[in-house]
Amino acid sequence: MTSDSRxxxxxxxxxxxxxxxFGIPKAQVLLGEExxxxHALAGVVAASVADRIVVALPHGEKPGPGTLHEVVEVFLAEHRDAEWELSVVEGGATRADSVARALSALDGVERVLVHDAARPLVPVQVFQRVADALVAGARAVIPAIPVVDTIKQVHTSHGAxxxxxxxxVTGNIARESLRAVQTPQGFSYAALKAAHDDAQYLDDKQAEAITDDAMLLESRGVPVHVVAGSTYSLKITTPVDLILAEGLLEGPLAGRWMGEA
Structure with missing residues (x-):
């Protein structure tokens, strides 16, 4: 990072x-031994892009042994001399609600990266590319990778x-211009905060159509820049995803945060 702003x-x-x-919050599930x-917090810290970190935890979770609050407390205890600050907020009913609450706790920063803990193996280079694009003047930037599967458009049949x-199948979509979007997504703090403030006035249908923070900025006419993501930045959603992440930890990411693909 080459800027003094936070x-x-x-x-x-x-x-x-x-x-x-697993019957517990996703971020609490063990990946390897942790x-x-x-893992997600370790990646953020290893990238050296953050002055302040805010973690949105499950709504209603109380601090105590075996909770995500404890995960954060232990992580903080192991980084007592860190130059960055780390705090928690209670998440909301939706992803957008959680982001909005976290943004309120980050007042005073110039730039913000929004990252899903469910992508715990993002290489440090991806964080740095997003952060560097913001320093260079982008107000919105996302990491993404090319789509490799054939994509077809379909409709639900009600006939014979x-x-x-x-x-x-109703058509084919050229994949050359398609990208699979990942996190962290980076934004001007002012631009993202204004977008979330306005989003509270969307009706349910409009809100449902917006599936990530970049779409909020797009809807306001803000150019969204794209930098290279990584195949290691998989999102853990199903048991198969967890198996794949375990394999990465045992193989190419055994020396974690150093490799990239």
């Missing part, structure tokens, strides 16, 4: 983890063909 990082760890199937949240399958 950068905040929001780490979203309020997800229930229902599809992962909770997913700890529905007896064969419920969907029919």
């Amino acid at each position: 950068t905040g990082v929001v780490v979203l760890a309020a997800g229930s983890g229902q599809r992962l199937g 909770p997913i949240l700890r 063909d529905a007896d064969i399958s419920p969907e029919l």
Whole structure:
């Protein structure tokens, strides 16, 4: 980082983890020998982009042994001499609510990165590319990777063909211009805060159509820049994703935060 202005990082760890199937918040599930949240925090710190870190924890979780609050407390205790600050907020009912609450706790920073704890293995280079783009003047920047699968557009069939399958192909989408978006996503703090303040006035249908923070900025006419993401930045949602992440830790990421693909 080449600027003296402050950068905040929001780490979203309020997800229930229902599809992962462990009966505990997703960020609390062990990846290797440590909770997913700890891996995510380690990645943020290793990237050296944050002056302040705010973690959004599950709504209603009380501090105590075996909780995500304890994960944060232990992490802080192991970094007593750190130059960055770390605090927690209670997450909201939706991802957008959690981001908005965390932004309120970050007042005073110039830039902010919003990161999903469910992507615990993001290489440090990805954090740095996003942060550097913000320093260079971008108001919104996202990491992404090319789409490698063939993409087809379909519609739900209600005719005779529905007896064969419920969907029919209606067209093909050229994948050369498509990107799979990851986190951390980076923004001007002022631009993202204003977007979230206005988002509270969206109706349910409009709110449901916005699936990440970059879309909020796009809806306001802010150019969203794209930097290279990483195949290591997988999102842990299902048990298969967790198995893949375990494999990365045992293989190419055994020397964690050093490699990239």
